Amino acid sequence: MDLQDTTIKLAHPGKRFQGQFIDAILAYILAIIPFYLLHTTIGKEASIFIAVTIAVTYFLLSDALPNGQSIGKILLKIKVVHKKTMAPCSLVQSFLRNITFPLGIFDWFFIFFGSHRRLGDFMASTVVIKI
Numbered sequence: 001m002d003l004q005d006t007t008i009k010l011a012h013p014g015k016r017f018q019g020q021f022i023d024a025i026l027a028y029i030l031a032i033i034p035f036y037l038l039h040t041t042i043g044k045e046a047s048i049f050i051a052v053t054i055a056v057t058y059f060l061l062s063d064a065l066p067n068g069q070s071i072g073k074i075l076l077k078i079k080v081v082h083k084k085t086m087a088p089c090s091l092v093q094s095f096l097r098n099i100t101f102p103l104g105i106f107d108w109f110f111i112f113f114g115s116h117r118r119l120g121d122f123m124a125s126t127v128v129i130k131i
Contacts, residue, residue, distance in 0.1 A: 008086070008129055009129060009130045010116050010127060010128065010129055010130070011076075011078040011128040011129055011130050013108075013111045013112065013116065015076050015078055015130075016078065016111065016128050017108070018072070018076055019070065019072035019073045019075075019076045019078060019128075020072065021072070022071065022072030022075060022076075023058075023059060023062055023070045023071060023072040023073075024059065026058065026071055026072070027055040027056070027058045027059040027062075028055065030051075030054050030055050030058050031051035031052060031054060031055035032051070034047065034050050034051050034054060035047045035048060035050075035051040038050060038051075059098060059101065060094065060095050060098045060099065061091055061094050061095060061098075062094065062098075063080040063089045063093070063094035063097060063098065063126075064088075064089050064090055064091040064093070064094035066088070067079055067088050068080040068081050068088030068089035069088075073128075077130065077131050078128055078129065078130055078131065079128070079129060079131055080093070080094070080097070080126050080127070080128050081126065081127060081128075081129055082125055082126060083121075083125045083126060083127050084125070089124070089126055092124075093124040093125070093126050094124070096120065096123045096124035097118075097120035097121055097123065097124040097126055098120060099120065099123075100118070100119050100120035100123065101120075103119065106119075107119045107120060110122070
């Protein structure tokens with residue numbers, strides 16, 4: 001299956017942004033909970049390290065959850081797939097596509113052109129599609 005297949009529809013940039021926003025909120029929650037549970041027992045610095053590690057790990061690897069869908073993408077009925085094979089996003093692809101997050105708007109700038117893919121999608125050979 002390929003993008004030339006007319007049954008494949010790329011996800012709208014607004015849905016993609018919403019999905020990333022939901023995942024960012026979830027990553028924040030995943031950081032806050034262990035911090036508050038641990039900061040009195042193991043100390044502030046260690047609990048911050050654990051909390052940040054959990055949040056960043058979720059954010060970087062969440063698109064490799066089953067079917068290429070993070071929690072945000074499940075809620076919005078979109079998924080990340082390999083551009084040519086349409087296989088669900090792998091761990092490496094998820095890492096590559098999400099490592100560009102610090103680039104912010106510069107990364108998202110790419111999505112508004114012909115291929116509707118952000119820089120991270122180009123690096124990981126992925127697309128985000130409707131399901």
